[in-house]
Amino acid sequence: MTEPSATASVEVPVDPATAFQVFTEEIDLWWLRGPINFFDAARATAMRIEPGVGGRILEVYTPPDDVLELGRITDWEPGTLFAYRSSVDDTETRIDFAESAEGCRVTVVQSLVQGGEKAFYFWPNVISWLPAWVARRDTAPSVPRELDRLAIALYYEDPAAAARWLHSVFDLDSWDRIPAEGTDPAWIELQVGSRGILLFKLTEKRTAQLDHGIWVYVDDLDAHFAHSQDSGAKIVSEIHQHGYRCYEAEDLEGHRWTFLQARPTMQ
Numbered sequence: 001m002t003e004p005s006a007t008a009s010v011e012v013p014v015d016p017a018t019a020f021q022v023f024t025e026e027i028d029l030w031w032l033r034g035p036i037n038f039f040d041a042a043r044a045t046a047m048r049i050e051p052g053v054g055g056r057i058l059e060v061y062t063p064p065d066d067v068l069e070l071g072r073i074t075d076w077e078p079g080t081l082f083a084y085r086s087s088v089d090d091t092e093t094r095i096d097f098a099e100s101a102e103g104c105r106v107t108v109v110q111s112l113v114q115g116g117e118k119a120f121y122f123w124p125n126v127i128s129w130l131p132a133w134v135a136r137r138d139t140a141p142s143v144p145r146e147l148d149r150l151a152i153a154l155y156y157e158d159p160a161a162a163a164r165w166l167h168s169v170f171d172l173d174s175w176d177r178i179p180a181e182g183t184d185p186a187w188i189e190l191q192v193g194s195r196g197i198l199l200f201k202l203t204e205k206r207t208a209q210l211d212h213g214i215w216v217y218v219d220d221l222d223a224h225f226a227h228s229q230d231s232g233a234k235i236v237s238e239i240h241q242h243g244y245r246c247y248e249a250e251d252l253e254g255h256r257w258t259f260l261q262a263r264p265t266m267q
Contacts, residue, residue, distance in 0.1 A: 005111040008124035011102040012134040017079035019104040020097045022134060024049045024082065030133030031126070032175050033146050034196070035215075035244035035260060036187055039068055039088065042221070042245040042261035046144070052076050057084055062264045090116025093123055106130060128177050145175065146265050151196035153213035153258070155206070159199040163188050172197065209254035217262035221245060224259055 012019050022030070031037065031047045038044040038059055046060040050073070057070040071084035071093065083094040093110045108123045133140075156162040160179040166172045172190045179185050188199040196215070204210055218224045225239055225247050236248040236256065246260040 002112060002117065002119050003121070005109060006121035006124045007107065007109045008127050009105055009107040010127050010131050011100060011105055012131050013103040014134055015079075016097040016099055016104045019106055019134070020079045020082075022137070023095065023097075023106065023130065024051065026133070026137070028144055029137070029142060030129050031144070032129050033144060033263070033265070034176070034189060036242070037126075038243060039070075040241075040245075041243050042241075042263060044263055045265050049073075085113075089118045089120050091119045091121075095123075125176075129175070132175070144265070145194065146263070146267065147191075147196050148194045149217040149262060149266055151198055151215040153198040153200055153215060153256075155200050155202040155211060155213075157202050159188050159201055160184050163190065163199055166190060166197075207254075209250075210256060213256040213258060215258045215260060217260045217266055219262055221247070221259060221261040228259075 012022075014022070027049055028047045033044070035041050040059070040061065043061040043066075044059055045062050045064070048056075048058040048060055050056045050058070053073055053076050055073040055076070056067075057073070059068040059070060061067060069087045071086045071088075073082060073084045074092075075081060075083040075094070079097060081094060081096045083092065085092050090113050091110050092113055093108065096107045096109075098105050098107070106127065108127045110119070110121050110123045112119050154162070160183060163174070163179055164181075167174075167178045167190070172192065174188075174190050176189060179188060190197040190199070198215065221239060225235075228249055229235055234250040236250055239245065239247045244260050246258050248256060248258050250256055
């Protein structure tokens with residue numbers, strides 16, 4: 001059964017008017033460009049919010065006039081709230097900006113509309129990215145952060161506990177967040193500079209070959225897949241899409257490789 005709603009709040013050390021401006025005008029700066037953070041990560045070049053009632057929430061592709069409309073704004077009160085009706089599922093989302101002791105509390109409520117059946121409750125995860133950008137926006141370049149084309153995947157029996165250990169002992173951090181005690185997120189990603197370290201649940205018997213994997217972003221995934229297949233690589237999974245578009249293969253000694261379609265914005 002689909003849950004009727006999802007709610008999350010964060011505190012940011014700015015006044016509500018500034019928080020509203022940062023959230024709406026700078027969404028492309030605080031939105032994390034990870035492989036699962038777009039509906040079509042292979043083509044995404046930007047996130048955009050068009051101001052005012054009737055404005056659109058957009059995932060922008062290449063060419064720039066190609067977009068995915070995520071929703072239409074139904075309420076727009078700068079410094080106080082904005083709300084929109086989703087164009088991709090059966091939800092309504094409201095974001096409130098209220099003065100707090102820390103500066104501003106930003107609260108997002110994403111709710112299933114009456115009679116609705118489909119809901120992608122992504123905002124409660126996304127809202128956690130906002131404070132990190134607010135904390136660094138006065139000193140950081142005003143350009144989106146993009147991941148490098150090479151990432152490492154590590155497999156653990158308890159990925160959340162591993163993330164906490166790597167954070168506290170090795171001082172590794174995350175552009176997203178370190179999972180708290182008692183949580184078990186499906187996706188955990190740490191960063192070293194702009195390189196990703198992906199932590200996944202160990203679901204097979206641990207071997208030297210299946211203890212880790214490599215993720216590589218390529219310019220033309222279809223051509224890369226055809227070449228790998230023709231050259232004798234063992235294909236574990238053919239090209240498929242789940243936000244990111246990828247295929248998996250094993251090399252001559254059984255090491256697992258994931259190849260993904262690079263975004264146009266990746267260097």
